[in-house]
Amino acid sequence: xxxxxxxxxLVKYLTDVHSIEEQARIQMERAPKxxxxxxxxxxxxxxxxxxxxxxxxxxRLEAHDASPSRLKDxxxxxxGLGMVLFARSQPDTPGKLAMHAFxxxxxxxxxxxxxxxxxREAGDEATAALAEAIADxxxxxxxxxAAGWDEAVEQALAAVxxxxxxxxxxxxxxxxxxxxxxxxxxxxxSLELDLPEGLRAALAGHLEETEGHLEAxxxxxxxxxxxxxxxxxxxxxxxxxxxxxFFGSQPDTPAKLAGFAYAVENLxxxxxxxxxxxxRRAGGAETAALAExxxxEEEAAAQAVADQWPVAMAVA
Ligand SMILES: [Fe+2]
Ligand SMILES: [Fe+2]
Ligand SMILES: [Fe+2]
Numbered sequence: 001x002x003x004x005x006x007x008x009x010l011v012k013y014l015t016d017v018h019s020i021e022e023q024a025r026i027q028m029e030r031a032p033k034x035x036x037x038x039x040x041x042x043x044x045x046x047x048x049x050x051x052x053x054x055x056x057x058x059x060r061l062e063a064h065d066a067s068p069s070r071l072k073d074x075x076x077x078x079x080g081l082g083m084v085l086f087a088r089s090q091p092d093t094p095g096k097l098a099m100h101a102f103x104x105x106x107x108x109x110x111x112x113x114x115x116x117x118x119x120r121e122a123g124d125e126a127t128a129a130l131a132e133a134i135a136d137x138x139x140x141x142x143x144x145x146a147a148g149w150d151e152a153v154e155q156a157l158a159a160v161x162x163x164x165x166x167x168x169x170x171x172x173x174x175x176x177x178x179x180x181x182x183x184x185x186x187x188x189x190s191l192e193l194d195l196p197e198g199l200r201a202a203l204a205g206h207l208e209e210t211e212g213h214l215e216a217x218x219x220x221x222x223x224x225x226x227x228x229x230x231x232x233x234x235x236x237x238x239x240x241x242x243x244x245x246f247f248g249s250q251p252d253t254p255a256k257l258a259g260f261a262y263a264v265e266n267l268x269x270x271x272x273x274x275x276x277x278x279x280r281r282a283g284g285a286e287t288a289a290l291a292e293x294x295x296x297e298e299e300a301a302a303q304a305v306a307d308q309w310p311v312a313m314a315v316a
Contacts, residue, residue: 009118010122015069018057021053022073023079037151039098049137102145107260173220178234196314206304209297220287265301
């Protein structure tokens with residue numbers, strides 16, 4: 001058997017999702033303590049789902065005479081702690097936690113959809129069915145987080161004096177700027193890889209949009225009188241997040257890259273959902289309108305990447 005035969009690939013994907021669940025478990029154990037209300041309940045409930053997912057994946061590994069990778073699981077556990085520590089280090093913990101959790105659920109959706117394709121390729125219908133069922137659970141959890149954007153902003157701004165809302169809005173603008181900057185770098189690096197044409201076109205198209213987003217955000221920051229250091233501070237705040245750990249590994253195949261890009265676009269979707277709400281509260285109508293229009297482009301970019309999964313898998 002070669003490294004690329006369907007059976008070996010399937011076990012690799014199963015091992016990957018197992019370490020993703022180990023990471024998720026650490027996050028779900030700690031997340032409910034950092035927020036309140038329905039959001040805390042959503043995390044609590046997803047801890048139970050996550051534990052069951054870990055077991056179901058482990059059984060499929062055992063059915064293939066394989067076992068979870070201790071090395072990958074250990075890296076996953078470290079990454080899980082990373083996201084929680086990152087959120088805790090931010091001035092608006094509930095918002096940042098919800099945002100990263102939303103992105104993480106989408107990364108899980110991508111990983112399970114890719115697993116389902118790999119399982120079909122290897123003729124393992126049981127794993128394919130399990131992967132689709134779990135992908136649905138992850139999508140539902142992402143939906144529960146999305147239903148809580150208002151509440152996340154409420155909790156994040158609870159301690160903020162109404163007079164300081166303008167300052168907050170500048171901080172949120174600087175944060176999306178840092179995120180767009182990271183996303184631009186990831187897209188540029190991705191385009192250096194050997195990619196199927198459809199995926200390349202989706203990423204290249206969004207790179208152009210991303211450059212436009214950066215300029216538009218810079219203009220809003222200028223208009224709102226942000227100090228030049230605001231951008232540097234935001235980049236430092238985001239730098240506290242270890243992307244490689246958060247996403248399990250650096251993407252090295254078109255399939256993994258597609259999953260990674262999908263999670264990053266959804267991280268931006270979440271960031272603009274938060275910015276939109278903070279802008280409305282701070283009376284920043286222009287910023288709210290901008291956030292709304294960029295948000296639609298981020299959602300479309302995420303979908304364009306997801307549409308390329310079958311092709312990306314075929315060349316994995
Ligand atoms: Fe999961
Ligand atoms: Fe999940
Ligand atoms: Fe984007």
